[in-house]
Amino acid sequence: MRYLLTLTHSLIYLFLAFIALSSCKKNLEEERNFNENSSIESFIAKNKWTFNEADGIYHVVRVPEYGYLASRGDTVEFWYRGYTLDGKIFDTNVKSEAKKAKLDTLLRSFVPIKVIAGESNLIDGLNDGLLQIRENEFATILFASDLGFGGKAFGTVEAWSPLAYDIELLKVNSLNIQQEKSYISGLNLVSSGFSEDTSGLFYNFETVGTELPPTIRDTIYGWYKGTLFNGTVFDEISTDNRQIVLSSDILPPGVKLGFMLTRKTGITELVLPSYLGFGNNGNDLVKPYETIRYRIRLDSIKQ
Structure with a gap:
């Protein structure tokens, strides 16, 4: 019985020593x-x-x-x-x-x-x-x-x-990227009146507007509406002349670029490849690697 108690105590000490050593090693690594x-x-x-x-x-x-x-x-x-x-x-x-x-x-x-x-x-x-x-x-x-x-x-x-x-x-x-590129090519956007920016953004000025476009540092007033190509609206400002901070992370990159191409009072239609929209992950309404559309209007630039 005494032997068993001694053995048990020894095992407990070894276990505690192992725990202490592991804890020390973890602390050193951290x-x-x-x-x-x-x-x-x-x-x-x-x-x-x-x-x-x-x-x-x-x-x-x-x-x-x-x-x-x-x-x-x-x-x-x-x-x-x-x-x-x-x-x-x-x-x-x-x-x-x-x-x-x-x-x-x-x-x-x-x-x-x-x-x-x-x-x-x-x-x-x-x-x-x-x-x-x-x-x-x-x-x-x-x-x-x-x-x-x-x-x-x-x-x-x-x-x-x-x-x-x-x-x-x-x-x-990847296959997803190839499929999106093929889809965009099939839209024939350039022959439909769109121009392509160096970023890959497609834009068409419905109304050209006046004065110089804003920069990424500007706060503007305007409106925008995002739709899928099946007509589903996934993003829209509900009131006109809404304040929009262009540096905000809320806006997809392609929308920011679109506003920076648009002049005051101008209306522009945009087609965004997924990397300028909601990317590889998408969101609740936009699928990963999905090409989307926006229509934007620039009312004024905050002075």
Whole structure:
């Protein structure tokens, strides 16, 4: 009986020691992660960048573009440059950058890398970071070592190093994207009197209007109505001459662009590809990757 009690006490002590060790390890990991993220945020602040953070990945838009946001399962092609926060480049598929960093240029392939977004064998931070970038966008993604090489050294990268990648996303492709592009092509919008903006927005001035169009910094007064191509109204201002803040996140990007093309008293019809509308996710009434229409009127610009 005494033996059993001693054995039981020993097992309890071992269990408590295991719990304490696990707790200590977790605390050390949390502290390391906190310190690395603080270093990342200091690096971003030093460069005077603005960022969004999701799931431990910091996303900095360096050159904004309008294009399809990469989704898990999409095929993507991109140029990249990987470096540590002290600026040392450790990997790239850009030959000029490899030469500058004195990396081996004989064993590397200097062509855009092509992978399945979110499902490749890239390190987690790069793999998931691609899902925050749009087609044609130039961005920097940064993340702590637990999403990188962790406690393993990689070439000149020391263990437990936060990493940064400059990414130029050249192409995003999927069946959904191909289907939408085919649908838009079938609308024959240009032959119907529409013009296409460099963003991919289609617009037709029903009434041209006067004076200069507003900018993204302006507050305007006007009206808009959004419809699906089957005639369903999904978005509408119920009263005329409503105040609209163009920098607001409430408006789809294509509507903002449309107002910035429209002159005072002008009325414009818009056709928005999904990436200028409600994107890959859609909403309660708009399906993912659905092309939509808006009719807008600019009454005045707030002075």
